[in-house]
Amino acid sequence: DAGVIQSPRHEVTEMGQEVTLRCKPISGHNSLFWYRQTMMRGLELLIYFNNNVPIDDSGMPEDRFSAKMPNASFSTLKIQPSEPRDSAVYFCASRGRETQYFGPGTRLLVL
Amino acid sequence: AQKVTQAQTEISVVEKEDVTLDCVYETRDTTYYLFWYKQPPSGELVFLIRRNSFDEQNEISGRYSWNFQKSTSSFNFTITASQVVDSAVYFCALSGENAGNNRKLIWGLGTSLAVNP
Numbered sequence: 001d002a003g004v005i006q007s008p009r010h011e012v013t014e015m016g017q018e019v020t021l022r023c024k025p026i027s028g029h030n031s032l033f034w035y036r037q038t039m040m041r042g043l044e045l046l047i048y049f050n051n052n053v054p055i056d057d058s059g060m061p062e063d064r065f066s067a068k069m070p071n072a073s074f075s076t077l078k079i080q081p082s083e084p085r086d087s088a089v090y091f092c093a094s095r096g097r098e099t100q101y102f103g104p105g106t107r108l109l110v111l
Numbered sequence: 112a113q114k115v116t117q118a119q120t121e122i123s124v125v126e127k128e129d130v131t132l133d134c135v136y137e138t139r140d141t142t143y144y145l146f147w148y149k150q151p152p153s154g155e156l157v158f159l160i161r162r163n164s165f166d167e168q169n170e171i172s173g174r175y176s177w178n179f180q181k182s183t184s185s186f187n188f189t190i191t192a193s194q195v196v197d198s199a200v201y202f203c204a205l206s207g208e209n210a211g212n213n214r215k216l217i218w219g220l221g222t223s224l225a226v227n228p
Contacts, residue, residue: 043218045216048215056215097161098144098206098214099144099146099158100146101158102148102156102158105154105155
């Protein structure tokens with residue numbers, strides 16, 4: 001079975017542009033998580049979906065960030081407008097059998 | 112409150128040495144899960160092991176072994192005969208059954224292991 005798939009793997013954009021990160025969870029997993037990792041703050045949970053419904057978005061930094069999960073096999077994390085401080089690695093994870101499995105991450109650089 | 116403490120920020124060893132990474136946790140849940148993840152320099156987060164609170168048996172997988180002790184709230188990870196490929200950041204994490212936290216993972220800050228040739 002394929003693991004969690006994320007795209008793009010790398011994204012370089014300019015401040016003010018919209019950025020959309022994509023995630024395909026492992027088939028059969030009904031929970032999906034978006035994380036951000038930086039050197040300064042480590043690994044932070046941004047938002048968590050269960051059965052496609054957002055359960056906890058308390059980690060979303062501000063209104064510039066939004067996430068959707070229109071169906072069980074797809075989720076997006078959007079940043080609009082992007083800022084240099086959003087530069088980080090963004091991970092998507094899906095959970096099965098009490099375990100979160102992570103995608104390879106999207107390395108985002110906002111200039 | 113739930114908390115995971117990895118007191119060792121960085122460890123440096125020479126190849127073939129044994130090394131133990133410490134993890135101490137706090138939780139009021141009676142049912143919970145403990146995890147170890149590895150993050151090599153390439154950046155991905157790799158699941159290594161899950162343990163539930165009712166299973167205190169130690170586990171061995173090749174050169175890796177885990178010691179779970181509820182009495183000391185610890186879940187330590189030992190690498191025997193370390194290799195350069197073991198160089199990575201290792202994270203310990205906790206997930207409880209408390210519905211209030213939606214079973215999110217509570218992460219330690221990680222231990223950076225450098226295995227030198």
